[in-house]
Amino acid sequence: MSWEFFLVTLITIGVAFGGLMGTIAYLILVERRLAAFIQDRYGPNRVGWAGLLQPIADGAKFLLKEDVIPGYVNKTLYILGPSIAVFTAMAGFAIVPFGPVDQAPSWMRFVIAPDVNIGMIYIFCVGSLGVYGVILGGWASNNKYSSLGSMRASAQVVSYEIPLGMSIIGVVLMTSSLSLNDILMHQAKFGILGWNVWTQPLALLIFFVSALAETNRLPFDLSECEQELVGGFHTEYSSMKFALYFLGEYAHIITVCFLTAILFFGGWQFPLIAEADSAYLGATLVKVVVLLTKVLLIILLIMFIRWTIPRFRFDQLMNLAWLGLIPMAALNILVVMTAKQFDWPIWTLPLGSLAIFVAAGLIGTSGKFIVSDQTVDFGESPEGYAHVHS
């Protein structure tokens, strides 16, 4: 380990960290403008040209505002909460490749932590640690709305970890590797038709929905739903600590979008301009741009979903995970395992996904009939209210 390696690592960390922070700041602006457009408003358009300096103004405001630590909070945990939220989000991002790793020039690396061959496991471990920030912050705030929010967050993450992990097992089985770069290369070999989105559409659906729940994004932001819980887990947080929660959340979203692009949409692979063997001048740069474009599109989709789908009720949230996603994910794993064991052709996989999806839809449809055919009798009610005979 030479000093050049050390220096390159340090610079990569600095560039990636700064880039990530700047991106997050501007993504928040994009989200605010997009939200405004969807709601027929303008959004922040005053600071700088078309509001482009708004993130800087926001950052200055967050830094300069009074940092209130209420007297009734558990100080250690209260400060630890946002720190963990940011730390885990950054640590999760560390192994995400943001370019073609094997073609990177020696002075530049496209992943901060190289050669992590258990990439997927690492990301899920660290990513689910992120909810500790939410739980600790909510608990330490000593406020009933905060603790309600953090309780919801913990139940939600426990439920959605399972489909999230199970959905990518199919992908990992097909690749026989947990390394993100290997999974990417496995898709890039076969061109656009090798993308996992064609072979595992159901896994993509489950992964995406669970990832939304993992990152506390709408329609799954039960832990901070403003209408019920004031601000949820961050009710008592102000100034920079509040901003840290947001940074952590957005870094998490970016990580998840990178994962979606890499696991299911072929990473930097794109027909004609960025194939696995394209080696023209600037091909590396084109690949980085392709990957970042895919990630940006997924982030925009998540933003659109936020302003389109209303928030779930908590029982609906649990039903979706335990009655919908987990059985579907389990069946999907079964289909992939069977196909791999008996060497079935590749086109059986999307058919299997479709079959599972249709079956789930049919069960959802006919399940209503089963319930409504039963006679519900609440027995002799003391109040004498009308009995229900359906």
Place this chain on the structure above:
Amino acid sequence: MAEELTPISNDDVVWMEEPEMGFWESTFLPAIFSGLKNSLRHVTDFKPVTQQYPEEKPDLPLNYRGVHRLNRDDKGRVKCVACMMCSTACPARCIDIVAEEAPKDDPLWADRDKRPKSFVIDELKCIYCGMCEEACPVDSIELTHIYDLTGMTRQEMKFNKEKLLEVFDKTKDNPRDPIRTHRGVLGPASDFTSLPPVGPATQIPQGDKASKPVSTDVIKQG
């Protein structure tokens, strides 16, 4: 026993079933996609309803009630005759008037009896209900369209007579703030040379106590 206690008759109870979900509905996907399409339409077909305030001024309704003004008559004198009707009508008690006798030897004021010595409206206390405007018998006090009133101190938000006349000078040529009645001259109350007999406002049936003249024994003596 159970029938007796039933708060609503069973015949009045209509049992509703929630509508059956079809196949596509129970997969949620078509609803999500149509929602996303709707959101996207708002972005691609962007028609904002926001007014860009400092550049775009709001289009106020004609009966908007903003800052007060004290009208001048055709000789440039303040129309107010210091009758205190506005300050009596004011629910916020923000109008403070001190009256004085008009100088009879001054030819400008020869035809007037009374005028305000000071006339102060606390614009911060005022609730802009417009009751002073309604109460004024000589059409002196009026509310204008000025809505962006600001000040650095509470004291400077107390508008005195000079300031209120200044508001009149500023707004009288604005088509949105016309001098509403009796252009130039004092309002109807100033025309009275003798008080007309007050009749009942509504028809009073015969035999009603109110229709009888006031007899002395109603008023307690001593």
